[in-house]
Amino acid sequence: MDELAFEPELDSAAMKAFAHPLRLRMFSALSNGGPATATRLAERLGENTAQTSYHLRQLERHGLVEEDTSLGKGRERWWRAASFSLPRRDDDATSAVGAVLRSAILEESAATLRTWLTEGGPPEWVNASLEQSTTAILSAGELAALNREVQMVIDRHTDAASGREAELQAGSATLRRIRVLYNGFPLPQDPAAPSED
Template identity: 35%
Template structure:
């Protein structure tokens, strides 16, 4: 499966900071055990096991049958990307808290990835290729939506199989209205 589109049920299942982190690790770094993930996130393996089972129950992850044994259970992501359409939750007061928690954790994860990059010692070539930019643009909602589509098309143009010498590059696209004080 390539993509999961979040609905009210799957959003509520995912909207927990630890579950989002665990899923992010499995999607970004590949299969792992509850014990290995627990060490990465500073939790007990019992806690991570419980959250992994919740993620599996809702189709986000699955057991990696090619790894492990009866004592060691490996997990892997069951899809490539997550789609969340805000219009699916318009007027859904029961999902409002889960939606806020999910969006906050996604933004927090983006911040953590950026600050990790800034703190690490990368080669000059990577440092010179890095971009962190923000622009203030006067746009209508339709223009922002069109720009989002074009930016995703540009990112997809560069999507290919990994080759020798590659590093995984995180591309973050943000576009949102801002009310000036």
């Protein structure tokens, strides 16, 4: 069966660098709030600029953030969150840090979704959103095919929308930063069910 390959996977050094609490908060702020300079990020998080500047360089070193050259003026550097995936299997050296990262990402995703569900927004955005849970019986190959097709749809739409950051920063009334949370995974097997052997 073909392995699914989406965003680049983090290596163990990047995972360890990412697991720092302030770096996780900074990445979340860039993901949710969009690109920022070290100074603006420090203001958002209640930190000092020296701290955010240092940690941005560490995140950049591991490919977790990247400079957004479309927004900078002169020596001003704007940073945006990069896309990546966590390894599907941790080795012994990364199992603890992998668990920390997955937990932090899950908590941040749940908090973001909870805020949307609690606060809502204008009717056109509420009507455009979707919260859905579906359960089906599939083979591993069918699940891989489903995930691949969904990823292709997400990629097609996000690729078509790339390059809009400056327009959003300028105050576009029709654009918003959106989040797609998608998980396609097998449920725990019922202990009473026949084994897969």
